[in-house]
Amino acid sequence: MHDVASQGYRLNADEGERLRFSGADFLVKASADTTGGAFSIVEEIDPLDTPLHCHANEDELFYVIEGEHIFRCGDHEFHVGPGGTMFAPRGVPHAHRRIVPRSGRFLTMTSPAGFEGFFRDLSRAEADGASMSEAYAAAASKYGITWLNR
Template sequence: MTVLGPGEGPRLTALGSTYTTKADAAATRGGYWLVEEEFWADTTPLHSHTDAEEAFYVLSGEVAVWLDDAETTAGPGTFLLVPRGAPHGLRRLSDEAVRMLTVASPAGMEAFFAAVVEQGEEALLDDADRLIALAAAHGTEILGDYPVV
């Protein structure tokens, strides 16, 4: 059994979010990765995950989510499920970071963010082709910028 208090768990900051891991691949036998996410970037790129579903439960703040060729606003208490392979992106609407419980199933997405930290986020952001290739190697296809609404 794992018991973690508020704010406890390994932390990782990459690409506009800080992730506090509550359950990783080792704890869930590869079933899922559960994090408390603080999304502080303006947007994510439009992207899809070839091997995983992703779910978000908004705890605080407000975020716009691009999914199914439309934008939806999500505030505290909103649950969002992004099916495997569905193009999606996030756009922060609140001044403060958006706090969410985020689940990726199966686990594995955490390896991408760890690789970004290991290889150096700034260097990857300066070399879009390298970042796109790294994402693809970890099951994420970067499709472009967040759509202009």
């Protein structure tokens, strides 16, 4: 097997590692393995609303492909539509919701890489029939997420 991170690679629009949980689909487009740990990109399809939380380990950049989204970052709220971006630095509380529930698509880029494991862990837990509240708590602890206002 060749080292993808040093060889480069390409994916078509519908390709990537497919994950699913809580009725949403996720497509890992870039991971720690494919970028040498530099960054990760996960496409979120019909994404979930994400309650206020904080990352200890990574910065996040959201690029909206479809739909209208509201992102909160710190004390600011941003309305972001197709082609728009929103940056959430590590350590700053942020949240996401859609104008039309369970609609839209966006890319989430995290740096450094590794946060794609959060999505893998939740997908695996749901497939195994685990308690999702316990799975979220375990994944949050493992990946340095603090949920706020829960």
